[in-house]
């Protein structure tokens with residue numbers, strides 16, 4: 559799992575370095591990445607409700623489906639939705655800070671972490687231990703937050 563997370567994160571990084579791969583318009587890249595993050599957040603919310611808050615009864619199959627979705631987003635090559643000209647200094651309707659483009663090594667490190675933690679979430683959900691899933695949910699949440707703190711405007 560860890561290895562595939564790293565490979566995917568490198569894909570993210572490779573896409574950053576290969577603007578030719580981003581054939582979508584700036585607008586479409588922004589809309590698609592926002593939708594992808596919304597979808598990830600919706601699935602993170604299901605996990606939180608069942609294994610962190612306990613506001614919804616624990617259902618292992620639903621937890622696997624949710625974790626699969628988060629991992630799929632993290633491993634989808636999201637980097638190609640962060641093409642040149644999609645920062646908030648150059649485009650409307652986005653909160654992506656220009657810092658993202660100024661420090662590719664740090665952005666890569668943060669993306670790798672997200673892919674690793676999301677892949678681990680998928681493995682933990684499959685194993686079916688609710689407490690372990692709650693713990694890994696927090697680790698994924700921290701990897702989301704690390705990126706938001708640095709690259710997403712308030």
Ligand code: HEC
Nearest residue numbers: 588592595596598599602652653654672701702705709710
């Ligand atoms: C690699 C950096 C990065 C990671 C990792 C990341 N995000 Fe984000 N997220 C962003 C950026 C940048 C934006 C703003 C995108 C824009 O406005 O173009 C954003 C926006 C969002 C939004 C708002 C989308 C909208 O409609 O505008 C939500 C919700 C969100 N992220 C949730 C999450 C969750 C949940 C995770 C972890 C499971 C996560 N993000 C991981 C960078 C990241």
